[in-house]
Amino acid sequence: MRFKEKTVKSEVIYKGRIITVKKDDIVLPNGNSAIREVVHHSGGSAILCEMDGKILMVKQFRYPYAEELWEIPAGKLNEGESPELTAIRELEEEGGIKAKRVEKLFEIYPTPAYNDEIIRIYQAFDLEKTQKHLDEDEFLTSEWIEKEKLKDMIYSGEIKDAKTVIALLAVLDK
Amino acid sequence: MRFKEKTVKSEVIYKGRIITVKKDDIVLPNGNSAIREVVHHSGGSAILCEMDGKILMVKQFRYPYAEELWEIPAGKLNEGESPELTAIRELEEEGGIKAKRVEKLFEIYPTPAYNDEIIRIYQAFDLEKTQKHLDEDEFLTSEWIEKEKLKDMIYSGEIKDAKTVIALLAVLDK
Secondary structure (H helix, E strand, O other), X not given: OOOOOEEEEEEEEEXXXXXXXXXXXXXXXXXXXXXXXXXXXXXXXXEEOEXXXXXXXXXXXXXXXXXXXXXXXXXXXXXXXXXXXXXXXXXHHHHOXXXXXXXXXXXXXXXXXOEOOOEEEEEEEEEEEOOOOOOOOOOEEEEEEEHHHHHHHHHOOOOOEHHHHHHHHXXXXX | OOOOOEEEEEEEEEEOOOOEXXXXXXXXXXXOEEEEEEEEOOOEEEEEOEEOOEEEEEEEEEXXXXXXXXXXXXXXXXXXXXXXXXXXXXXXXXXXXXXEEEEEEEEEEOOOOOEOOOEEEEEEEEEEEOOOOOOOOOOEEEEEEEHHHHHHHHHOOOOOEHHHHHHHHHHOOO
């Protein structure tokens, strides 16, 4: 790599429930010193699930924006859990669908300037209807939405979540 | 909104150069208490620029992943700067192209569970070649890449940056 930045010192600023924040002193390729702020997150999985021309979407309140957002089912990796299993688990918990097979569509870096989260996006296959089971403190609704309508929702700005826009753009017709 | 979360207390944990981290006590729709960690970022703009069937891409080292990543030109909003102006400025600084007109394609939330950044993605029109002018401490290379090649780079996982994948999926043929 031509432009590697070298870590001189790394300081943990905050160790929280979902994120850890670090402030690092680094050396740039020209020898100058700089600071890098890094939000560490253990990673997440999202899953696109299509049935009869409709896609399973969930709507939930997202505190940082104080808005309810449309997203595909997704969640944080539990400790020791493979990303595939996270995707399959979240689909069943949030959507009441069991996928016997998943295929990875993308591995995405949401904000690479200051965040190290990796979001894996899967597609679900060999589906079976089961039961949703949300945590007591989890509030979301799910809905099967027509692909044509989803295209309108993306281009009108109604769907804003990055992983969801990527998954949908990949499977919707132009 | 059915599932609104109410802020009880908001504490600034870290006020940095690029991000501010807050830890809020909230009340859930069922009356239970919870914590929300929020990374605040002032927002950014990205810009897709096409000329003669090629798209302008930049490659730079991204410290959180310790990798060089392919992205479309982008940057943080300067204080008081409109998102359109940020996009136009970054295209000229990083790519040496002046756009006389831009159109907004998307407004994206990269990781809505714990981050409030808004990334606006523009498309550049009425282009004129000028000069790149990077900051002394900014290291990146730019390259015009064929659209067909970019499709391969997305689906092979070589391009991982979320805003870039969204912008490219929107304009590349299926």
